[in-house]
Amino acid sequence: MFKRQLLKISPVLIGIALAGCASKQSWVPELEEAQKTYAQISQDPIVASLAGEELQAAQQQLQRAESAAAAFRKPQSVAHEARLATLQTLTAQQRARSLTANHSLQVSLGQDSFLSEQEIAAATMIEAPLDANPIMAAAHSGDSIQAQLASLSQQLASLQAQLAATQQPAQTVVVPAPVPAVQQPVPAIQQPVTQTVAQAIPQATSQAAPQQLTRATTALAAEPVQETTIAAAPQQATDQQLLQPEPLQLTPQRQIEPVLSAGAQIAQQQPVYQVAPTAQQAEPAIGAAMAAPATTSVQALPGQQQIQHQLLAMNAKPNTRGMSLMLGERYFESGTAGLMNQRAARHLDNVAAVLRQNPVLTLDIEGHTDNQAAPENSQDLSVNRAITIKSALVLRGIDANRIDTRGFGHTRPIADNDSPLGRLQNRRVELVFPVAQSEG
């Protein structure tokens, strides 16, 4: 009788025991916390790229904790392993934070970053299209430290000029009489990049209002180096600047010089206006805007230099063959020529945009690999990757005849193939734009 009852009860007891064991795993709050922490932090691309090793160690530790829980080890043991996993995950996060801050610090100080461009690129993926603001995009994309520095310098110069223009006390320009030179057309300034100059001057001359002309020049001087910004400025803005009855403000010469310094000599040879002593600094700028025969810095802008600026905004680098834009391996599926569309789309859209805007521009696409695979495989992979990029550009409406593809396998390394980082750098596709280097 007793035996029968025991037999009936035993499955229930076994069931309760099993349920207890199974639920024991979820009763370790430290493990749950570790899993949550890891899941949250590992999704951060900055941590994943900059503190990959630490994150991997944390993952292994978390796996140990989960294994301990699955093996029904003591809760204290599981909790210990889980605590270690949490600490390692947090360490990875802090490590990435530290690297990011140190990188920013070094860039701010004008020093070379200790991070590789691949690490920076992986950590600073942005989704916004580059076309919206190439300068800002260049600053944030992180593909090139030099490009970042260049664009930041441009922004700084622009902001300084604007600040100087707003802080400068109102100064009156003494204009004795209308000058015939003003009424002459200004044929030299008709290039697209200096459209603002070309638009501003005829309006001022037609109204025979030299002061307004001065104001227009001053407005231009406030945007010294950013030719692309000037080109993008709508004409309405210039019109408003011309019509506003604000007191005249002159920007000191050192801020005007970057834009119109080449016209200074001509201005001195043919002084059009007599400027009050306090405002004499601005004379070269006025002269340049007025007389403005073709000057090297202004004239060279529209063609080659404009393309160069567009390419620089995409973090292309000048070299002996022209401007070279590097696509790292992260744009491809590992070991194949398959394109990671989401990652590459931003770059390819912008490359296509530049090619569309400049119909004469051609492109050489060169594939490269590291030396880990057999030479014939490397060669095939490099060619296929170059063709993949070409296909992506053709799909974006670029004439295939404008694009040449080549694969070099592992024959042209740019870094040491003995280190993982070097091999990573060597696995690349270069987009070479045969753009002549301008002297400016």
Added chain:
Amino acid sequence: MKKHYSIAAIAAAAMLLSACATTISGGSNTQYAENAIRDAKIAGAETYAIAEYTTANASLARAKQLFLHNRPDRAQKLLQLSIAQADLAKAISEAEHAEMTLSQLQNN
């Protein structure tokens, strides 16, 4: 009989060696934890990550006590925690220090 003695002697020697090995392992980990805490201190953990730094020190001190009380397993776990806490303290300190320097640079 002699054979038994020799076996016992070998076993005793093996046990002694294994005990020494355990001690060396514990000592090595202790040293490792001390180094990690020192590195954290150098990175400024006393200023930037005082909680983590204090916990790491406390774990190390407790581990040393447990070694003295013949509880090496628990002591080893505490040493592991101490090392992890010290590493975290160091990472936090480095990040805080870098961010503070950057902030000062930008404000100036």
